[in-house]
Amino acid sequence: MKGSTLGEFEEVVLLATCVLQDEAYAINVRKEVEAYTKRKINLSSVHTALYRLEKKGFLSSKFGEATQKRGGKKKRYFYPSSYGVKALEEIRNIRESLWHNMPRELLKGGLS
Amino acid sequence: MNLPPKFPLKVLQFFCTEHRIEELEGDLFEEFQENVETKGLTRARFVYTWTVIRSFRWYLFDGKSRTRTWMIFDHIKMTFRAIKKSPGYTSLHILGMAMAMACSLSIALFLIDEQNKDTFIHDHTLVHRFLAKDVVGGSGKFLPQIHPNIQSVLKDKLGDQLPFVARVSSGLTTLISPENPSELIEEDIISTDPDFFKIFSYQLVLGEIDETFSGYKEQQMRPVIITERFAKKHFKGKDPLGKIIKQPTPPQFADEINKRSNWYIIKGIVQDPPKNASFQFDLIQPIEVKIGPKKHHSFSSPYAFHVPTYVKTAPFVKSEDIINQLTPLLKTYTDKHEVVDSQYQLEPLVEAYYNTNVFDKLINPSDAKVINTFIVIAALIIILAAANYINLSTVKAIQRHHEVGIRKIIGATRNNLIGRFLIESILFCTVAGFCAIFLVELTLPIFESLMTRKISFQYLQSLEFWLSFGGFILVMGIVSGIYPAISLARHRIFDNQTSDKRGFLRKSLIILQFSLSSSLIMGALIIQDQLDFITDQTSTFKGENIIVLEGWFFKEDQKFREALIKIPGVKNVSIASHAPGESINFFDRIKDLPPIALQFIDEDFFEVLNLNIAAGRNFKAFKRDGSQYDIIINENLASLLPTDDIWSYDIRTKGVDENQSIVGVIEDFHSESLKNNISPTIFLQVQRTGVQARRILIRAETQNLSKIIKAAEEVWMDIKPAKLFKYSFLDEKLAQLYTTEQRLAGVFNIFTVLAVIISAIGLFGLATHSSKVRLKEMSIRKVLGASFGQLAVLLTRPIIGLLILSFVIIMPFIFYFGNAWLEGFTYQKGLDWQIFAKALLLTLVVALITVASQVLKASLNNPSEVLRKE
Numbered sequence: 001m002k003g004s005t006l007g008e009f010e011e012v013v014l015l016a017t018c019v020l021q022d023e024a025y026a027i028n029v030r031k032e033v034e035a036y037t038k039r040k041i042n043l044s045s046v047h048t049a050l051y052r053l054e055k056k057g058f059l060s061s062k063f064g065e066a067t068q069k070r071g072g073k074k075k076r077y078f079y080p081s082s083y084g085v086k087a088l089e090e091i092r093n094i095r096e097s098l099w100h101n102m103p104r105e106l107l108k109g110g111l112s
Numbered sequence: 113m114n115l116p117p118k119f120p121l122k123v124l125q126f127f128c129t130e131h132r133i134e135e136l137e138g139d140l141f142e143e144f145q146e147n148v149e150t151k152g153l154t155r156a157r158f159v160y161t162w163t164v165i166r167s168f169r170w171y172l173f174d175g176k177s178r179t180r181t182w183m184i185f186d187h188i189k190m191t192f193r194a195i196k197k198s199p200g201y202t203s204l205h206i207l208g209m210a211m212a213m214a215c216s217l218s219i220a221l222f223l224i225d226e227q228n229k230d231t232f233i234h235d236h237t238l239v240h241r242f243l244a245k246d247v248v249g250g251s252g253k254f255l256p257q258i259h260p261n262i263q264s265v266l267k268d269k270l271g272d273q274l275p276f277v278a279r280v281s282s283g284l285t286t287l288i289s290p291e292n293p294s295e296l297i298e299e300d301i302i303s304t305d306p307d308f309f310k311i312f313s314y315q316l317v318l319g320e321i322d323e324t325f326s327g328y329k330e331q332q333m334r335p336v337i338i339t340e341r342f343a344k345k346h347f348k349g350k351d352p353l354g355k356i357i358k359q360p361t362p363p364q365f366a367d368e369i370n371k372r373s374n375w376y377i378i379k380g381i382v383q384d385p386p387k388n389a390s391f392q393f394d395l396i397q398p399i400e401v402k403i404g405p406k407k408h409h410s411f412s413s414p415y416a417f418h419v420p421t422y423v424k425t426a427p428f429v430k431s432e433d434i435i436n437q438l439t440p441l442l443k444t445y446t447d448k449h450e451v452v453d454s455q456y457q458l459e460p461l462v463e464a465y466y467n468t469n470v471f472d473k474l475i476n477p478s479d480a481k482v483i484n485t486f487i488v489i490a491a492l493i494i495i496l497a498a499a500n501y502i503n504l505s506t507v508k509a510i511q512r513h514h515e516v517g518i519r520k521i522i523g524a525t526r527n528n529l530i531g532r533f534l535i536e537s538i539l540f541c542t543v544a545g546f547c548a549i550f551l552v553e554l555t556l557p558i559f560e561s562l563m564t565r566k567i568s569f570q571y572l573q574s575l576e577f578w579l580s581f582g583g584f585i586l587v588m589g590i591v592s593g594i595y596p597a598i599s600l601a602r603h604r605i606f607d608n609q610t611s612d613k614r615g616f617l618r619k620s621l622i623i624l625q626f627s628l629s630s631s632l633i634m635g636a637l638i639i640q641d642q643l644d645f646i647t648d649q650t651s652t653f654k655g656e657n658i659i660v661l662e663g664w665f666f667k668e669d670q671k672f673r674e675a676l677i678k679i680p681g682v683k684n685v686s687i688a689s690h691a692p693g694e695s696i697n698f699f700d701r702i703k704d705l706p707p708i709a710l711q712f713i714d715e716d717f718f719e720v721l722n723l724n725i726a727a728g729r730n731f732k733a734f735k736r737d738g739s740q741y742d743i744i745i746n747e748n749l750a751s752l753l754p755t756d757d758i759w760s761y762d763i764r765t766k767g768v769d770e771n772q773s774i775v776g777v778i779e780d781f782h783s784e785s786l787k788n789n790i791s792p793t794i795f796l797q798v799q800r801t802g803v804q805a806r807r808i809l810i811r812a813e814t815q816n817l818s819k820i821i822k823a824a825e826e827v828w829m830d831i832k833p834a835k836l837f838k839y840s841f842l843d844e845k846l847a848q849l850y851t852t853e854q855r856l857a858g859v860f861n862i863f864t865v866l867a868v869i870i871s872a873i874g875l876f877g878l879a880t881h882s883s884k885v886r887l888k889e890m891s892i893r894k895v896l897g898a899s900f901g902q903l904a905v906l907l908t909r910p911i912i913g914l915l916i917l918s919f920v921i922i923m924p925f926i927f928y929f930g931n932a933w934l935e936g937f938t939y940q941k942g943l944d945w946q947i948f949a950k951a952l953l954l955t956l957v958v959a960l961i962t963v964a965s966q967v968l969k970a971s972l973n974n975p976s977e978v979l980r981k982e
Contacts, residue, residue, distance in 0.1 A: 026139045027146075043143055044166040047136070051171040066138075073138025 005056065006087055012037065013049040014058055014088060018080050025064070025075045026050060050078055058084030116144045117157050120164040128172050130525060136167065187535040194512075194536065201877065205504050206544045208873045211866055212497030213541075213548035213588070217581075218559055219490045221552070221571060222483070228388050229465065233313045235424065240431065241464050241472070242421040245455040256472035257418035259451050260399075260409040262442070263305065266423070269441055273434055276424040278307040279399050282391065282473040286836055287376070288358045290346045296360055298836050299342070301395040302474075303402035303419075309382075311424045318353060319380020327379075328398045333372050337380040337396040352378045390465065391474045411446035420472040423458070431458035485856060489632070489863045496628045496867055498592050499621045500874035505537070505596035506618065508877070530597045537593025538586060545585045558862070619914060622878065626918035626955065629871040632864040634926050634951040639857045641947060642934065657814050658720065658842035659821065660691045661828070665805040668831050669798075672808055675827040681820045683811040686716040689804040692782070693845040700794065702764065705752055709791040712804035717795075718778060720811045728759070728776030734799040741800065744776040749792030763794075809842070872962045875911070879966035883907065891975035908963060915959055919952055 006014070016032040017024040030046045033039075053059045064075040080088075124140075125133060140160060147156035195202045230236060242262075243254040258279070266277045281303045289295040302308070306325045309316070317340060324335045333356065343352045357376040376397070385392050400406065403417035410416075425434070435456050443452050459467065466480045519529060549572075571577045665672060669687045676685045689712035700708050715731040718724075726747055743763065745753075755761050758774050780790045798805050812820045821839060828837045883890075890903055898906075926948075 026135070027142050042166055043139060043163050044169065047139070047167065048169055048171060051174070063135075071138065071141040073134050073141060075138060076135040 006058070006091065009045070010049050010053055011088070011091060013046065014053055014080060014084055017050075017053075017059060017078050018085065018088070022077070022079075024078045029078070053084070054078070057081060058087060114145070114148050114153060114156075116141060116160045120161045124164050124167065126527075127168070129174060132171065132174070136172075140164065187532050188539065190532065191536045191539050201508065201880070202540075204873050204876065205501070205508075206540055206547065208497055208500050208504070208870045209541060209544035209588075209592075210547035210551060211870055212494050213544055213584075214551035214555070215490045215493045215497075215863075215866065216584075217548055217552050218556070219487055221556075222486070222559070224571075225388070226478075226483070230312075230390050230461070231388060232386055233311075233461075235427070236461060238425045238427065239311055239461040240423050240425060240458040241461065241475075242423065243457040243459055243470065245457075253469065254455075254457060256420040256470050258421040259411070259418055260403055260416055261411050261445075262451075263421055264409075265441065265445060270434065270437065273426055273429045274423050275426055276307040276310045277421065278305040278311055278423075279403075279419045279421050280304045280308060280472075280474060281399060281402055281419040282393070283402070285395065286360060288360050290355065290357050291348075296836060299394040300392060301336075301397060302393045303397050303399040305399055307424075308396070308422075311422055314382050314385075317381045317383060321380070324379040325398045328400060333375045333377040334397055334401045335379040336376040337382050338378055339382055339394050340384045342394045343381055352381065354378065390461075391476070411448050411451060420474060425458075431460075434458060479855070481856075486859055489859065492628050492632070493863060493867055493870070496625055497870050498588075499624050500870055501592045502595055503618060503621045503625075503874055504877040505593065533597035534590060534593050537597065538589030541585045541589035541592070545581065618878070622875075622911075622914050623918040623921070625871045625874055626915050626959075627922040629864075629867045630919055630951055630955050631922050631926055632860065632867045633954055634922075634930070634947060636857070636860040636864040637947045637951055638926075638930050638933070639853065639860055641944065643853055643857055657812055657817060659810040659812060659824065660840050660842055660845060661808040661810070661824070662806065662838050662840075663808075663832065663835060665808065669805040669808075671831055672827065675830070676808070676810055676824060679812075679820055679823040679827070681813045681816045683813070684716050684720045685811070686714055686720040686809045687798055687805050688713040688717050688807050688809060689798060691807045691809055691842060691845060692721065693842065705749075706792065708749060709793045710796060711793060712796050712798035712800070714798050717809070720809045721781070723781055724779050726777045726779045728774070730776055731795075731797055734797050736799075741770055741772045742775040742797065743772045744778055744795040745774055746778050746790070746793045746795075747780045748790050749794065750777050752792055868958060872958060875959060875962045876966070879911075879963040883966040883969055894975045904968075907966075908960065911959060911963055912956070915955060919955070923948065 012033055013029060016029050016036070020028055020032060026043060026046050029050065030041050030043055033046070034041050050059065050061075054061055058081060059078045060081050061076050061078045064077050066072050066074045121137070121140075124136070128136060140163060143163070144156050144160050147159055151159075233239060241256060242258045243256055244258055246253050246255050246257075260279060263277050263279050266274050283301055283303070284298050285301045286296055286298050289297045306321050308314070309321055316337065319337065324337060328335050336357070338352060346352075347355065355378050357378070359374050359376070376395075382396060399419070403409070403419060407413065408416065425431075435458060438456050439452060446452065459470075464470070464475050464477070466477055468477045468479055470477070516529065661672075665687060673685045673687060676682055700710055702708060713731075715733060718730060725744075727750075728744070731742055731744065745758070745763075750758055753761060753763075758777070761774060763772050763774060778795065782790060810820075810824065824839065825837045886907070890907075893903060893906075
């Protein structure tokens with residue numbers, strides 16, 4: 001299966017980057033992921049994921065402006081690459097086809 | 113705005129790769145601010161630190177600068193360029209460092225050598241030397257002379273605790289050279305028991321120990337074991353076993369020559385004593401040859417010859433246990449006073465090395481004091497040199513701010529710069545290190561003669577040495593380079609200043625240097641002063657020399673005297689038991705008085721030594737009439753006697769039965785070292801018991817000294833051809849008493865010179881910097897009308913100020929230590945204010961000379977040239 005080198009956390013981070021569009025830098029990405037997964041994430045985990053995604057080619061990054069809020073340091077913004085979006089879609093397709101064949105009984109939450 | 117905790121940030125910055133650090137720092141900062149608002153400062157700091165810790169993952173180090181490792185070569189290139197730019201300066205710089213390294217290297221070598229003594233001895237810690245308190249002579253000192261029968265007592269009864277016991281007596285023997293029968297040789301011979309080999313771990317190369325020792329009977333030839341080097345020297349290549357070495361005898365004892373019991377027969381060859389052995393020897397013989405047959409050793413025998421005794425205990429045996437058992441054990445054998453009433457001691461070998469109170473002719477004790485002083489001073493010098501180096505580096509660095517600025521502009525990071533300067537520093541230290549080794553090779557012979565010990569450790573061939581030396585250079589480079597490196601990299605580009613605005617660090621370093629140098633100068637002066645005082649006191653003989661001949665002159669003393677006095681240039685000849693400068697071990701007691709030293713002299717003694725009779729008369733020619741003997745006492749004893757009328761005082765000493773009366777009083781003179789008090793002394797006539805005629809003192813003009821000595825040698829050969837002619841000068845003998853002090857003086861002098869040189873180098877560097885910096889200022893002053901003199905004064909004033917300040921600081925210490933050292937001398941002149949004045953003057957002069965060139969340069973400058981750029 002192509003694109004299966006995406007881990008669960010990385011997938012979520014990549015999705016968050018897409019959602020955030022032009023505002024995707026480490027702090028924001030973390031807030032999104034925390035909001036959606038309702039789990040506490042450490043900043044360094046987000047950094048790891050972002051950099052790894054970049055290395056694998058799913059993201060590209062650019063330096064933004066420096067602000068006073070960051071003690072005069074510039075931010076690095078991350079943007080999903082077309083390859084990254086494609087990978088996400090593939091994963092989604094795989095999941096959906098499996099879900100499509102799920103028996104009805106299970107969906108209702110019932111166990112025999 | 114709150115700042116995040118500094119330390120985690122610094123750690124992050126140190127390790128993080130450059131192209132990540134900014135975004136990471138920013139992210140962390142932003143998160144921190146938010147947390148401060150939502151969760152409070154403490155929580156925010158905690159989260160910050162925790163996140164930093166968790167950030168130590170691959171992406172932190174994922175740098176694009178793989179070129180980092182190869183930058184080292186660039187650094188090295190740069191360093192060479194920097195050196196070429198100011199070769200004089202750099203070489204001075206390196207020289208100072210090299211000297212300090214040479215210093216520490218020398219001490220290290222000596223220390224290692226100390227540790228290295230006798231390493232070939234198995235179970236070194238179990239080897240002990242016996243000492244016994246002197247109850248006969250009454251001096252109360254612990255001497256290494258032990259009754260010879262104690263050895264067999266120990267082996268019989270305490271054999272399980274003391275498996276090896278050996279009497280070891282060292283001496284010299286005169287032999288007829290085996291390969292050249294017309295030549296006499298003198299060799300070290302050890303007379304001992306078979307256990308010697310087990311105690312000191314010597315193996316025989318040829319021959320059998322037991323056969324040599326047990327096979328000896330009195331009328332046979334003397335069995336002897338020679339060393340390999342003796343064999344090589346005298347029996348080149350031929351098998352020496354069974355060969356005979358003869359001793360010389362004077363012609364009047366012609367039948368003695370053929371007496372086989374005076375010959376040596378070689379029964380074995382032993383390994384050479386290694387270079388790091390604490391004693392050396394060439395021959396070993398059974399001890400009975402020297403001290404007589406076994407029947408002479410019994411406790412009741414009056415011929416018992418006391419000798420040093422060494423033992424090797426069994427493991428885990430305590431010395432006190434043995435000592436406690438010893439005296440009761442001895443009491444079962446004898447009740448002889450000197451044996452059972454003596455206090456015994458078992459001294460471990462390691463302590464014996466430093467026991468300067470005991471001389472057993474085997475182990476030559478080192479003076480721990482001199483060694484310690486050596487170490488302390490050398491450590492001070494290293495501190496001096498390090499301070500120097502730091503000062504010089506900082507100063508030079510300031511002059512390179514241009515370079516630093518440009519580097520920063522083109523993008524050098526702080527780490528880059530620090531690394532660069534550290535590498536430079538390490539490189540300097542490496543060069544200095546090799547210079548240091550060169551210096552050490554040059555100066556080692558001087559130190560060896562100073563400490564009278566040769567270094568046996570071949571350091572140049574030891575791998576461990578090179579490894580630790582490499583490490584040492586690295587450490588020195590980093591330690592002395594780190595401050596300048598950091599301060600350099602830190603200061604702002606457009607500024608000429610460092611964080612050391614008012615020059616505090618620089619000034620305190622200079623004060624440190626001055627204090628150290630001046631203390632060393634003062635120390636050297638104090639010691640020299642005391643030494644001069646001593647030699648002044650003891651050498652009362654000007655223009656004339658007193659030659660001392662040593663030997664046993666018993667029957668021949670008058671013959672010698674008559675022959676010697678005929679030699680032209682000889683003023684007088686005296687026969688005595690001791691020459692001044694030798695320690696006197698003969699003591700007698702009068703009730704209630706301290707021990708009284710005994711010396712045997714003849715009627716010419718006082719005249720030869722130019723001493724004055726204070727009261728009464730000198731000895732007259734000796735007549736043995738059995739009723740009354742004349743004695744002379746010294747002023748010290750006279751003052752101790754319970755009566756004023758000493759002439760009729762019936763003087764009763766414990767050791768003398770005959771009637772004696774005092775006929776004269778001699779002025780007090782130092783016959784022993786000035787460190788001791790003058791003991792009360794009784795002078796007896798040497799002819800009473802001729803055995804005491806052991807020294808001949810010849811008073812001769814200095815004019816024809818060598819001729820006189822040659823003539824004396826001829827006289828000697830005439831009367832005593834069987835012994836080597838040995839002479840010495842009284843002045844030298846007296847000087848030997850103060851070897852410790854002389855060595856101390858030598859050490860101090862060398863180190864003082866070193867310290868002064870290093871300080872001068874440092875001062876020179878600082879002066880150069882100062883003059884460069886103030887060049888503009890000087891020019892402006894000149895334009896405004898200042899004279900050369902005024903400028904010079906202006907420039908030198910701060911230095912003088914620092915100098916005086918450091919002097920003031922160091923004076924109380926010198927005072928305290930100087931006095932403490934002088935207390936060791938019963939006779940001293942005390943600390944003279946002149947010493948301090950001299951030291952101050954000297955330091956001032958040196959400082960001024962060093963600074964002179966730079967001051968001149970600055971003061972004589974041409975303002976139009978300097979101010980051109982403005």
